[in-house]
Amino acid sequence: MTDYDVLRVFCGPDGRHGNTLGVVRRGSAVPGTAERQALARKLGFSETVFVDDPERGVIDIYTPTLRLPFAGHPCVGTAWLLDVPELVTPAGPVGARLEGEFNWIEARPEWAPPRTLRRYDSAAEVDALPVPEPGEWIYAWAWEEEAAGRIRSRAFPGRGDGIDEDEATGAAALLLTAQLGRALNIAQGRGSQILTAPRPDGLIDVGGRVRLEATERL
Template identity: 30%
Template sequence: MREYEFVLADVFTERVFGGNQLAVLPDARGLTDEEMQALAREFNFSESAFVLPPDDAAHTRRVRIFTPDEELPFAGHPTVGTAAVLAARGAVRDRLLLEEGVGLVSVEVEGTFSRLTLTSPYETPDHYPSVTAVAKALSVSPEDIVETWYGGVGLRFCFVRLADRAAVDRTVLDRTAWLAEPTSGEWSRNLYVFAGHFKDGGRLYSRSYADMLGGAEDPATGSAAAGLVAAMAQRHGCRAEEYTLRIDQGVAMGRPSDIHASARARDGALTSVSVGGHTVIVGGGTLHLPD
């Protein structure tokens, strides 16, 4: 019988039972790919993180992230939460270099607050999502939609800016309608809706319907926050050195999240994006797996 310790945490929150749930295996050595996927399905959180020794000894750890259905190259709340869990256990110092599918991710930890930094480029295609298709998929009127676009840093999203918070709360995903839209899968089917002051220093109210989670609502989506603040910096021509956003998500689900996002630029070009928040450790235990 093999034994593996696991830790349960709530990420992007300062209170238990808020934010986004995460299962972390601080030492996943010996687990096969199939076992990691099966355990992610067993925990049935939006993501679970499996920590391994780094491929490069100069780095802190290697982290593999799984939804109940697939492995992801990167995700925000598992990265932030895993760093906080490792720091709380005294296993690492206050700055970590984590190897993930998108490459090296730097994370700074101060107490319960962790902030990841990505240097991956902001990606956006030449085409835009159909407002009519997006409105139908979200069960809102086209008049509720201010703008839509595709973008992402690490993970891709269909961003939908709505007129106000009430419109965000009215959204109900019709996944069948969204999957039926011929162009919805060309770049991303992950729908991220928001309203508020989309400007430097602004605060947004959001909801996220992640195709990678089968269309389920996600209480906190750090990877989307990274893409959103990068998009804002790009719109301003990256003329300032730093842009910041605060994002409230998960409120309608009863799991409120508070996400801090920032983008930095130099000489008119985006250089990095950061996403951070608090993590609360809820509990943990031991898994008993057959040899």
């Protein structure tokens, strides 16, 4: 039997929405790469995290089809769940902190997987987009209020693994923040919220609300 927690990361102000995340706190229960990939595929979350050392924050991240050196919403959610000041990922150390209702991570934009950042003229255009055919990973965005840094976005992984649209994606928000060079307040998907801010040292803060949805056994 394998126990795992189900989180929602980057919830909206009302505590709803957010992207679901599976976290296997006892990663030793699923020790091999092939076994972890198979479990991530079976669970079907956009990402599943295996915790290899809860005290040091050592984690291993998988989508249903591949292993990732870093990903935004898995790091935000797992840091909140473990209550640690740092996560250790294959990409590098990820600082973490809790401020009020928001959990924050510090990461480098070059750690994020490649994404096509596609700008539209209005939030209404982004809202009306159909899910594209499998192919490139597209982050569609538009200004809602440019002076205030408010953005409307949707994310289409294009992987063909049954996940047509990601509800909230920290890595894409990281890349967009690096491109625009300013703090952002992003409304993504059906009602998720992501906050970001660039730092002088090249790191970018990414923050959001996290909720524990359930603890399951497989």
